Amino acid sequence: MTMIRMNNIHKYFAGVHVLKGVSLEVNKGEIISIIGPSGSGKSTLLRCMNQLEKIDQGSVEIEGIVVEAAGDVGTKITATPQEVRTAYRKMGMVFQSFNLFPHMTALGNVIEAPMLVHKLGKGEAVKNAEKQLNKVGLLEKKDAFPSKLSGGQKQRVAIARALAMNPDIMLFDEPTSALDPELIGEVLSVIKNLAQEHMTMIIVTHEMGFAKEISDRVIFMDDGKILEDQSPAVFFDNPRHPRIKTFLEKML
């Protein structure tokens, strides 16, 4: 089953052509790492999946529903606004800068959207939130405000917050780039646990070892295009493209 289909996506920022016709399909249960030099359009591609950035041309489908279509692509949005909203809710997202709600405790962060959006009662929301916090190993920190948590703990709460909405797909936008080196491991291990549950995941990352270990496919982006879409074995051990060779040599 195709979870996300991106068709010929173009994106401009103030006249700069950031995505130059990117097409991508993500299948159920797949774990995809997107890597590449900074400014290559990795994060923008991810943010185009859930409309944090509007596309200038192309179309985006989530679980078979066209949620965005721009320009002359032969595809139109036929779903109702309600169906489009529901489709977007199938995606959870984790940000580089966590974006926890600072005025709410860890638990408050996790129960907020289920209560507000899914109209869950407080008891049920708390029960579910505690399950998620336990999963990321932070149940004992549930009453702590984000300001009292380390970067790694904040990111794990952010993951629990996204999981509490029962997403089919998780998007990670450089989830460890803002962390001190000694805190990266705890976040990566939470993501690895999710991988074992066969959650569909798309991860923009600079952690090459992690990408190699966890991914089903590695996508290399360069200058707004997908240069390579390959299994990690071939990608890392036998890079075909000189651009990728140079990049990997710098990273490893």
Added chain:
Amino acid sequence: MDHLEYVLSILPFIASGLKLTAKVYVATLLFALPVGLLAAIGKVKGPKIITRLLYLYTWIWRGTPLLLQLFFVFYGLPIIGIRLSPFTAATITYTLNSGAYLTEIFRGGIESIDKGQYEAAKVLGMTYSQTMRRIIIPQTVRRVLPPTCSEAVNLVKETALLAVIGMPDLLRIATQIFTRDFNITPFVVAFVLYLIVSSVLVKLFGTLEKKYSIYE
């Protein structure tokens, strides 16, 4: 002892002035806070026409003297046929004036919230109004408390302009007693009363700030 008796004898008059001052003050705050909040949201997110009108509003009301605004409403509007009771006229003028300042305070507060907060709320499926109500406004409140406190204290002092347009507020009553008795005491009493009210407000906002700071 004579002195204390004198103070006690003028207190009932002064108190009636204080009552009017307090009435105008409370009514103004009650209206100006929502006006400021709504206008701030309108400025941040409203359609172009609304944004333009709101800029015009804050530009005029913050850019002209409050005393002129009071003269305009009290003496100007009746000439073109709009007659308001002095209390209504005063409350409207102070509300629009204070509301303009609060609009800018709240707008600054809302705009100081990181855009990552909106993005996090959006990817969790929250609507714009849910995001404002649950995520943005509560954080804004904490940030705007100090400037709002200044505005609230300023407003106490600005109510003294009621005396100039002939309303029997705290200052005007004190002045009348002064003219009658040629005694400086009513001014001293007014002085002390204004100070007490301002201090209570500062204290109140301090408590609120503490309450809203628990998450920092």
